[in-house]
Amino acid sequence: MTxxxxVRWGAALGFGALWWWAxxxxxxxxxxxxxxxxxxxxxxxxxLLPVHCTPRARAEGALVAGRWRRAWRSGDR
Structure with a gap:
């Protein structure tokens, strides 16, 4: 084990024990x-935090950043 x-396992167990104590x-x-x-x-x-999320750029079906901004600006004519 590295x-x-x-360290991650120790922190997880320590914080888990603290939560159960509370x-x-x-x-x-x-x-x-x-x-x-x-x-x-x-x-x-x-x-509740989404700790296993994929970055938006690599997510399947992700929308391009700024899409909504461009859509709102197109209606400013």
Whole structure:
């Protein structure tokens, strides 16, 4: 395994453990507060990011950049 891969896995496991700790505290500890809520919500929000996207230039069926701008300008006659 390369060093970069090891670091990525370590970071993923560490942040995953931190997220689970925050969720467990929110569910099990009556005094859990804003910090745990922010960590849990932030981790959930990050899971919604499209991290496996293809760059637009290489995507199949992608439209050319500036297409809408040209379409709006053509109506300015």
């Amino acid at each position: 060093t970069a891969r090891t 969720v467990a505290r929110l569910l099990l500890v009556p005094e859990a507060g804003a910090l745990e809520g922010a960590v849990a919500a932030g981790g959930w929000g990050l899971s």
